[in-house]
Amino acid sequence: MNPITLAVPKGRINKHLVPLLEKAGVDCASLAEDDRTLVRTSQDGSVRFLLLKPDDVPTYVESGAADLGVSGRDTLLERGYHLYQLVDLGIGKCRMVVAGLAGASIPDVPRVATKYPNIARRHYGSRGVHPEVIYLQGSVELGPIVGLSDVIVDLVETGSTLVKNNLVELEVICHVSSVLVANPSLFKLRRDELHPLVERLRAVV
Numbered sequence: 001m002n003p004i005t006l007a008v009p010k011g012r013i014n015k016h017l018v019p020l021l022e023k024a025g026v027d028c029a030s031l032a033e034d035d036r037t038l039v040r041t042s043q044d045g046s047v048r049f050l051l052l053k054p055d056d057v058p059t060y061v062e063s064g065a066a067d068l069g070v071s072g073r074d075t076l077l078e079r080g081y082h083l084y085q086l087v088d089l090g091i092g093k094c095r096m097v098v099a100g101l102a103g104a105s106i107p108d109v110p111r112v113a114t115k116y117p118n119i120a121r122r123h124y125g126s127r128g129v130h131p132e133v134i135y136l137q138g139s140v141e142l143g144p145i146v147g148l149s150d151v152i153v154d155l156v157e158t159g160s161t162l163v164k165n166n167l168v169e170l171e172v173i174c175h176v177s178s179v180l181v182a183n184p185s186l187f188k189l190r191r192d193e194l195h196p197l198v199e200r201l202r203a204v205v
């Protein structure tokens, strides 16, 4: 039997994902190994893990290079992939917000710094506002501080990055968490093999 290929994000989410997978009966010892190997396998050979940058997970699953993947809903909303969203894993919980400098007055059509230009445009567009959207790759909190933007659209988890940078939440756009996604064609083709794992994950979240 071919192993199930599961695309997993490298980084901080792993500390929550590994216990969840283990509870669902997937041996994750190989994920804990601290080396640069990008393909790893569970001890019984039933699951092959691809270790990816979080934003790349949906690309691998959509292309069929992986059967299943774990992706943040923020990435799915931003880029709009053709994937089944099977299980909300309840980890990596945070919220997408609009934030600005504490006490600052915000123009009706603000300049928005963000890693999520599509989400930002949709959010403002839904009320007929078409702001200037400035795409940044990270540290977007700096935008309002140096006058690059009036607000930011970004993820907030604990809120400490906002506080540290004298920013306040102005609006919550949506709540996000990690989702188990599947390639639709492979999910149909390999349903008998994939479905039990999906059901076990559903049962433990």
Ligand code: PRP
Pocket (backbone or CB within 6 Å): 137, 138, 139, 140, 141, 154, 155, 156, 157, 158, 159, 160, 161, 162
């Ligand atoms: C994310 C996000 C915020 C921060 C929020 O950034 O973009 O900056 O975490 O977390 P908090 O509410 O717990 O403080 P990340 O750490 O991924 O780095 P980046 O700014 O370089 O994207």
